[in-house]
Amino acid sequence: MRRKLSLPLRLAILVAGTILPLIGFSAAIVYQHYIQDRQDAFGRVLQVTRSIQQVVDREMQGIVSGLIVLAGSDSLARGDFDAFRGRVQGFLSQFPGHASIIVGDREGRQVFNSSRDPGVLLPPRTNREDRGVVFKTRKAAFSELFVGSVSRRPIVTVTVPVFHGGEVVYDLSFDPPLEIFQRIIEQQKPSDDWTISIFDRKGINFARVPNPETTIGMKASPSLFAVMFSAREGQARTEGVPLLTAFVRSGLTGWIPAAGIAEKALTAPAVRTFVLTGAIGVGMLAIGLAFAIRMATAIARAEALHELLINEVNHRVKNTLATVQSLSSQTFRSSADAIARGKFDERLSSLGRTYDVLSAKKWEGADIKEVIDATLEPFASTDPGRIRVNGPPVQMSARSVVMLSMVLHELATNASKYGALSAPDGRVTVDWLIKPVDTVELYWRETGGPAVEKPQRAGFGSTLIEKGFPAQIGGSALLQFDANGLRCTLEFPYR
Numbered sequence: 001m002r003r004k005l006s007l008p009l010r011l012a013i014l015v016a017g018t019i020l021p022l023i024g025f026s027a028a029i030v031y032q033h034y035i036q037d038r039q040d041a042f043g044r045v046l047q048v049t050r051s052i053q054q055v056v057d058r059e060m061q062g063i064v065s066g067l068i069v070l071a072g073s074d075s076l077a078r079g080d081f082d083a084f085r086g087r088v089q090g091f092l093s094q095f096p097g098h099a100s101i102i103v104g105d106r107e108g109r110q111v112f113n114s115s116r117d118p119g120v121l122l123p124p125r126t127n128r129e130d131r132g133v134v135f136k137t138r139k140a141a142f143s144e145l146f147v148g149s150v151s152r153r154p155i156v157t158v159t160v161p162v163f164h165g166g167e168v169v170y171d172l173s174f175d176p177p178l179e180i181f182q183r184i185i186e187q188q189k190p191s192d193d194w195t196i197s198i199f200d201r202k203g204i205n206f207a208r209v210p211n212p213e214t215t216i217g218m219k220a221s222p223s224l225f226a227v228m229f230s231a232r233e234g235q236a237r238t239e240g241v242p243l244l245t246a247f248v249r250s251g252l253t254g255w256i257p258a259a260g261i262a263e264k265a266l267t268a269p270a271v272r273t274f275v276l277t278g279a280i281g282v283g284m285l286a287i288g289l290a291f292a293i294r295m296a297t298a299i300a301r302a303e304a305l306h307e308l309l310i311n312e313v314n315h316r317v318k319n320t321l322a323t324v325q326s327l328s329s330q331t332f333r334s335s336a337d338a339i340a341r342g343k344f345d346e347r348l349s350s351l352g353r354t355y356d357v358l359s360a361k362k363w364e365g366a367d368i369k370e371v372i373d374a375t376l377e378p379f380a381s382t383d384p385g386r387i388r389v390n391g392p393p394v395q396m397s398a399r400s401v402v403m404l405s406m407v408l409h410e411l412a413t414n415a416s417k418y419g420a421l422s423a424p425d426g427r428v429t430v431d432w433l434i435k436p437v438d439t440v441e442l443y444w445r446e447t448g449g450p451a452v453e454k455p456q457r458a459g460f461g462s463t464l465i466e467k468g469f470p471a472q473i474g475g476s477a478l479l480q481f482d483a484n485g486l487r488c489t490l491e492f493p494y495r
Contacts, residue, residue, distance in 0.1 A: 420449030
């Protein structure tokens with residue numbers, strides 16, 4: 001005959017059978033959250049890297065613009081290097097450190113060096129491919145990291161052509177201080193867990209956090225170096241301190257920013273949560289087992305109270321289970337923030353102000369008036385009274401913000417070229433109101449401008465407004481080419 005299990009053992013099995021599956025289920029949830037956080041982290045690393053590449057490109061575009069102005073100066077065209085030196089010093093005063101301007105001819109001879117006194121014999125320039133590229137392509141070029149022939153320190157250069165009579169007669173080179181790039185990546189670093197570098201076209205590091213003093217001039221790690229030239233952007237896992245790394249090659253400079261976050265920064269919270277899960281589960285299991293044994297002993301003393309005590313045990317086990325379920329729900333609920341992603345095309349400069357609004361709000365959305373003001377500010381800067389904006393506060397989602405700013409940019413650009421803002425007395429009115437079911441209706445009206453005629457074919461702006469806008473966020477868009485001024489009506493959900 002099969003031996004009957006004792007009452008304490010049966011109660012212990014009951015408690016274990018109810019609590020252990022909860023512990024296992026909670027552990028599975030923690031693991032799934034870890035996997036999802038890891039995937040989200042790769043996307044965030046790539047987004048941070050893209051942001052760094054865009055900031056570096058904007059910085060370089062500003063420098064190129066300044067160099068082109070220097071290259072076109074009258075003093076340089078006359079060969080008056082004394083007067084040209086004054087212009088150069090004014091340009092260099094914007095930058096820290098020991099930056100210099102060099103002017104050289106096609107044969108590599110220096111004809112001017114801002115870091116040397118007039119009349120001092122200048123050595124031949126370092127032989128570099130980018131110098132020949134400037135004479136060949138007649139465009140700006142960006143160098144790899146190299147040691148300057150005069151400064152004897154690691155530098156990168158930005159070189160622009162100097163024209164005379166329609167021909168390239170010199171190249172003008174500027175070595176921006178590496179501190180500029182250090183400052184950029186320091187400002188863009190989300191936290192101390194991140195490692196960020198900027199590599200030249202050959203994979204040599206010229207800016208890094210942390211430890212720039214020991215890594216500048218070093219080649220990228222083998223695992224990153226093996227993939228960083230195979231695509232414009234991508235991901236890798238580096239050796240040494242394990243990092244989840246992303247890289248993006250700049251189409252302007254050819255330089256490659258790379259950013260990574262230590263894997264331990266991801267695994268540590270998961271491990272802590274897993275340990276906490278186990279500790280709470282074991283503690284509750286111990287409490288349940290102790291409670292079951294004590295109750296079984298009490299039952300054995302008085303057979304008459306057997307049924308009553310069994311009911312009490314069942315009641316208390318259910319209470320214990322409810323407590324464990326509540327603790328598990330609160331403890332292991334995901335706390336990961338949704339990561340906002342956005343891709344910016346060639347209209348990034350026009351949407352920059354909207355991006356700043358969203359960045360300040362951590363991509364959680366923005367008020368519609370903030371979005372409209374930020375988008376129309378460049379068009380209203382000379383005469384703010386020409387654009388009137390009026391409507392109630394509306395908190396919009398990030399997706400609605402981006403699409404609305406793109407549409408408003410297209411409308412404002414059209415108005416400044418062909419519509420009301422192209423005429424001295426032209427005016428633009430933007431009104432909106434809130435409709436049921438979380439919907440906004442926005443009206444764009446132009447008055448006082450040239451007579452409006454419907455174009456023969458739909459351009460990018462019309463297509464974006466009438467087709468792209470409704471397809472992306474829902475609602476509708478209507479363009480009316482009234483002879484007295486363009487009208488546009490947008491109806492869309494703002495959440």
